[in-house]
Amino acid sequence: MGFRRVAVYGYRNLQDAAVDTGAEEIFLVGENGQGKTNFLEAVYFLSFGSSFRSAxxxxxxxxxxxEFSVRGIFQDSEREIDIALKYQGRKKEIRLDGKQIRDRKELVSNVPCIVFTHGDIDFVAGxxxxxxxxxxxxxxxxxxxxxxxLRSYNRLIKQKNQVLKEGPASLLDSYDLQIARAGLEIQRRRRETxxxxxxxxxxxxxEISRFSGELTIEYRPSWKAAEDEEHVVRLLASQRGRDLDQGMCTSGPHRDRIRFVHQGNDYVQTxxxxxxxxxxxVLRVAQSIFFSEKTRKKPVLLLDDVLLELDLERRKRFLASLPAYEQAFFTFLPDEPYREYRKPGTLILQVKSGILTPV
Structure with a gap:
């Protein structure tokens, strides 16, 4: 079912209102700058407790x-969830069924959401x-x-960097052991994933591109030949002079490389x-399918003007490739052929000056 209703208050250019969204597919149609992406962002806030546009x-x-607030009623095959987020005085409060939650990761497991935006090209060429x-x-x-x-590893790296800059150097051996342990586990999981x-x-x-030859993602870990914690600790010790000169830890999962390879070459270069x-x-579609295969859950999809740069045939193949979803929100410009993509139950909302009106 997905979100049955989404209410916003004080949110960017959107009118303060509760919007009925009780459909499997919602098309948000309007000119640029009218509030389509703002509404998608509000839905994303209910899934992650943060924006996909800015921190x-x-x-x-x-x-x-x-201040601003967003509230949504989410329903799937198992239950109904009331999610409320309020930002006031530079503090954010999130409540799940009336109970305040302390960690945003609780939202991720309750309302899985995947957003498609133009900025996703950074995952390829950024x-x-x-x-x-x-x-x-x-x-x-x-x-x-x-x-x-990941948080634990990042915290260790931050603390080690501070020691590298300010001392005492006697603490570095202890940090290296902890970093090796957490980093190897991240590296192992990334490789397997x-x-x-x-x-x-x-x-x-x-299937979508009709591309000749296979395109794959290649993982290049920073610790290429790492065998165990002891090996990594020795590696970190050997790099200590360089780290002290630069005031930062210069190897580890935070320096891993990932590239797209076709016939042995870095495809992004050509x-x-x-x-x-x-x-x-395709990364986002694959992410949606991968999530469903791993969890047996269906995500909410947010697709922000992503069809504009595809020709008609690739648009059709892309839409056909989308996995089963709990709900999908699409944004369109008025002159796009969005009516060709609608289904019998599709809800079309016109977006103008921050006001969403059913068509």
């Missing part, structure tokens, strides 16, 4: 206000940390406990912008 929550309140972020999200969706492991994920991604990309965009779309 700065203080930018969300309308007209330089100090900085290495964006590719690592995407792989981490894949893993966190089906195993929220991975979030704890990417190997598993490739089966879905490569097949999908071939691909067109259209091909890069297609890879980013």
């Amino acid at each position: 700065a929550d203080f930018l969300v309140p309308r007209d330089d206000g100090k 900085r290495p940390e964006r590719r690592r972020w995407f792989i981490n999200q894949i893993m966190s969706l089906f195993n929220p406990l991975f979030i704890d492991l 990417i190997q598993d994920f490739n089966r879905t991604f490569s097949r999908l990309f071939g 691909a067109s912008t259209g091909q890069l965009r297609l890879i980013s779309l």
